[in-house]
Amino acid sequence: MTSLVLADHDNTSLKDTTNKVVTAAGALGGDVHVLVAGAGCGGVAEAAAKISGVTKVLLADAPQYAHQLAEPLAALMVSLAEPYDAMLAVANTAGKNVMPRIAALLDVAQISDITSVESPDTFTRPIYAGNAMQTVQSADSKKIITVRTTTFKAADDGGSASIEPITATDDPSVSRFEGEELSKSDRPELTAAKIIISGGRGMQSGENFAILEKVADKLGAAVGASRAAVDAGFVPNDYQVGQTGKVVAPDLYIAVGISGAIQHLAGMKDSKVIVAINKDEEAPIFQVADYGLVQDLFKAIPELEEELGKIGL
Amino acid sequence: MKVIVPVKRVIDYNVKARVKPDQSGVDLANVKMSMNPFDEIAIEEAIRMKEAGHVREIIAVSIGPQQAQETIRTALAMGADRGILVKTDEAVEPLAVAKILKAIVEEEKPELVMPGKQAIDDDCNQTGQMLAALLNWPQGTFASQIKFADGKLDVTREIDGGLQTIEINLPAVVTTDLRLNEPRYASLPNIMKAKKKPIDMKTPEDYGVDITPRLKVLKVMEPPKREAGIKVESAAELVHKLREEAGVI
Numbered sequence: 001m002t003s004l005v006l007a008d009h010d011n012t013s014l015k016d017t018t019n020k021v022v023t024a025a026g027a028l029g030g031d032v033h034v035l036v037a038g039a040g041c042g043g044v045a046e047a048a049a050k051i052s053g054v055t056k057v058l059l060a061d062a063p064q065y066a067h068q069l070a071e072p073l074a075a076l077m078v079s080l081a082e083p084y085d086a087m088l089a090v091a092n093t094a095g096k097n098v099m100p101r102i103a104a105l106l107d108v109a110q111i112s113d114i115t116s117v118e119s120p121d122t123f124t125r126p127i128y129a130g131n132a133m134q135t136v137q138s139a140d141s142k143k144i145i146t147v148r149t150t151t152f153k154a155a156d157d158g159g160s161a162s163i164e165p166i167t168a169t170d171d172p173s174v175s176r177f178e179g180e181e182l183s184k185s186d187r188p189e190l191t192a193a194k195i196i197i198s199g200g201r202g203m204q205s206g207e208n209f210a211i212l213e214k215v216a217d218k219l220g221a222a223v224g225a226s227r228a229a230v231d232a233g234f235v236p237n238d239y240q241v242g243q244t245g246k247v248v249a250p251d252l253y254i255a256v257g258i259s260g261a262i263q264h265l266a267g268m269k270d271s272k273v274i275v276a277i278n279k280d281e282e283a284p285i286f287q288v289a290d291y292g293l294v295q296d297l298f299k300a301i302p303e304l305e306e307e308l309g310k311i312g313l
Numbered sequence: 314m315k316v317i318v319p320v321k322r323v324i325d326y327n328v329k330a331r332v333k334p335d336q337s338g339v340d341l342a343n344v345k346m347s348m349n350p351f352d353e354i355a356i357e358e359a360i361r362m363k364e365a366g367h368v369r370e371i372i373a374v375s376i377g378p379q380q381a382q383e384t385i386r387t388a389l390a391m392g393a394d395r396g397i398l399v400k401t402d403e404a405v406e407p408l409a410v411a412k413i414l415k416a417i418v419e420e421e422k423p424e425l426v427m428p429g430k431q432a433i434d435d436d437c438n439q440t441g442q443m444l445a446a447l448l449n450w451p452q453g454t455f456a457s458q459i460k461f462a463d464g465k466l467d468v469t470r471e472i473d474g475g476l477q478t479i480e481i482n483l484p485a486v487v488t489t490d491l492r493l494n495e496p497r498y499a500s501l502p503n504i505m506k507a508k509k510k511p512i513d514m515k516t517p518e519d520y521g522v523d524i525t526p527r528l529k530v531l532k533v534m535e536p537p538k539r540e541a542g543i544k545v546e547s548a549a550e551l552v553h554k555l556r557e558e559a560g561v562i
Contacts, residue, residue: 093472097454100442109408109527112437127435128330133536136528174451174482182475237492252561273559290542303548
């Protein structure tokens with residue numbers, strides 16, 4: 001049994017979601033290799049070689065992999081597939097984009113968004129926005145898997161794998177990168193943050209998110225939003241936590257002015273501690289909250305900021 | 314050009330899925346079913362492309378039980394031109410769906426296939442990418458904007474951390490994300506007109522596709538429940554609890 005993990009990176013740094021997928025791959029048993037495909041990404045390969053449990057790093061450094069476009073990346077991974085029993089990637093937009101393409105080319109099913117490895121061929125995954133958990137057994141000779149990283153621990157650093165440069169495959173040249181607009185923020189990314197404070201429709205406007213940002217700055221937290229707040233145009237879509245946005249599981253999740261629609265709960269209910277602040281005491285969010293504060297958020301949030309200041313944050 | 318939009322019949326997004334007591338799956342009996350919301354967005358986008366003069370014909374395809382015909386009718390009432398129902402009472406996995414769609418593409422020769430990015434029942438997010446792979450076409454997944462440009466498409470994609478724009482050759486597969494548009498409601502006259510639009514009835518065997526599942530569902534369970542905690546009276550009490558009791562700040 002040997003598994004190949006597709007590294008999650010931006011050509012400069014390796015994201016710790018890769019370490020989590022290495023943990024999932026390790027649970028399958030056998031050797032774990034990591035593929036770093038990118039452009040000018042030698043540093044990423046060095047970082048990947050240090051992950052405990054990784055025995056080899058494949059480095060495909062070529063311009064066509066710079067933006068993880070699905071067509072060239074899938075062609076590369078299919079060319080590498082032969083010796084591997086499983087190929088795994090993070091269930092983020094990059095992994096979700098490329099992995100089904102590989103599965104189809106290998107004529108095998110993909111197992112999406114696994115939250116646990118029951119045995120080398122059996123996996124559990126959420127369906128219906130996390131309202132049910134499905135356990136599936138794969139009969140395919142190769143397993144193509146995307147991993148929901150919120151439920152796997154990151155493998156430590158401490159390994160010293162060899163790095164093997166590999167030859168790029170031809171670019172199918174059917175897709176070209178034109179540009180990207182990434183949200184710039186000094187705050188942590190939603191999916192990496194230990195603390196998240198999210199606002200819902202109750203925030204009433206985008207400007208009012210400023211009061212959440214002040215609390216976020218005190219806590220070193222990321223700022224998120226419910227789909228209702230995004231649909232109302234308060235904040236951009238990449239703030240969205242929920243089934244149709246980002247799935248997060250921080251140590252502390254503070255839901256402010258969020259009623260707790262099924263679709264939002266699906267994105268945050270694995271958080272360690274949940275706080276709900278809402279003036280409507282009937283709001284469903286209180287049914288999942290460890291600590292509920294029934295109060296108008298425009299009173300509660302400034303007070304929360306002040307109280308955090310009092311304890312030196 | 315011709316566009317194919319695959320539409321799936323799923324439990325309505327406002328209805329909470331209930332797990333069957335015998336853990337064999339989710340209970341679909343007497344539950345309101347609707348078109349997968351992402352597919353509705355794809356139909357809307359195809360109609361807008363037609364209104365803008367880029368598209369001549371929109372074909373709505375559904376693979377599912379007889380009742381999936383209603384889902385196709387919804388698409389026709391919104392503005393699709395005709396439908397194809399590939400009838401089966403079995404659960405069809407994304408790979409088999411992609412194979413059936415590939416066979417339909419080979420017959421119909423569209424220049425664009427536009428599925429929703431994922432179905433809200435199995436949450437797989439695979440079919441569009443698999444179809445693109447089988448056809449050896451480029452893909453633009455999670456689209457929040459689609460523009461025609463010199464016989465190609467500029468697709469803006471919702472990615473982690475923001476937006477990415479790629480240019481892809483046609484023919485192509487584009488999967489639709491939430492931001493792309495707000496689907497229209499079908500008007501009553503259009504619902505009536507849709508009843509006269511043709512729907513071809515097919516089966517997976519007609520396309521020579523083996524739909525035997527590759528994955529065996531061993532069980533479907535309720536997710537672990539979270540218990541409601543306690544109410545606090547003030548921000549001060551909240552901060553105290555978070556520091557002293559929960560230890561998270």
